[in-house]
Amino acid sequence: MAGARAAPRVLVTRAEEDGRRTAAALEDMGFAPLVAPLIATRATGAAPPPGPFDAVLITSAKAAPFLSEAPVDIVAVPVFAVGARTAEAARAAGAQEVRIAEGDAVALARLVAASLPKGARLLHVAGEDRKPEPAESLARAGYDVVAWAAYRAAPTPLSEAARAAIASGAAGGALHYSRRSAELFVAALEEAGLADRLPQLVHASISPDAADPLRKAGATRVFVAPRPEESALLRTFADAASVAFGAEWPQAR
Template identity: 45%
Template sequence: MRIWVSRPEPGASRTARRLAELGHVALVAPVLRIAPSDGPPPTGRFDGLILTSANAAAPLAAAGLPEAPVFAVGTRTAERAERAGLGSVHCADGDAVSLARLVAAHVRPGGTLLHAAGENRKAEPAASLTAAGYRITTWTAYAALAEATLPGPVVQGLMGRDGAPLAAALHFSRRSAEIAVHLSGKAGLGGAFRALAHYCLSPDVALGLVELGVAAHFVAARPSEEVLLAGLAASD
């Protein structure tokens, strides 16, 4: 099966390799590109460092902050944090609720936390932690910039002009899913895009499609790439 991978690099190429191992053909064409933030990193000491995206790991490591425990939202983010040289990394179960619980298990209310995040971010877990008495500083460590037009290889794939036609798409974030819908419609290929089998990392990602009139074919039971890719076989 030929599958569109629209997530940003470097994750897109890693996913493509996994798809090849499973016997699929990946079309790597990100709709988002990661760019460094212009904002200076914060200074001072924090009781904990929060990572809700692997893309923030390297900028956080480069900030040179005093050592503090790192709380990563999931396995991939934790791995990137460790590779970047961040120490004492704790891993949540892939969602904001488990991340907030993880922080609470290690840092007392009233503690100071730094949330290194992207320019476009969700309210959680910062909102829940603030309500629980934590003092949170949010630092925009990177920006995920949307492409202006649908990537050419995707246009060809949706039109069936470039080898095997696209059969499916993998969606790893709500924002990238929404951008994929928008760009496909802008290119006059909304119908062809909706006809794909859409595999979503989480219910929140799927909701981004459904609210724009695109049905989700498969939704991972937990936000893990392995679970998502297992859905390809389960849905055959």
């Protein structure tokens, strides 16, 4: 359309590899993504706990590459994954019997309780910075959950391209996949002297927990996906963007 402004950029703040996949999905929807990782996955080097284990739990796809180092036979032992994306990563890592929960850690605990007898010993391949669930629910239900902090989410600086897009107003929105990355995003804008831009962006968050740091920092256009899944997050963002920017993103409407 003659005279139409360029589509605002969408900041994708997740780790590089995941961010590229999300960027491709955004492009298919008609958006102009800018991958701006704030987190990179790094191995902790911590030795895995001694086995045996009756099953493995993974609450993030980032845990999947470490399954080969776990003290279990992932061909023979069931792997319980928090959602479909995590299950896909577990299968790619060689897991054969993968059972899929409904997208959150509490649902994962329910799935384990419905599948395994009490007293089962479970290995949770996890990040260094992890939430209490599903371990708390499973411990109360009589399971022995042993966590192995195999990786950490190391912060990385916000790229020059992302800072420039925010400063110039070229960036119109941002996607947030965890509370940690949302906190890092707020801190990065404050450090760059761009905190006043936070309310101008359309933010889509994977969960209420991820949205909380944004709202506390003054963001006013924060939208939460109805389910903790990327497809729901992208749809939530698309709906919010169509209202906020209208014809500037015609393909996303």
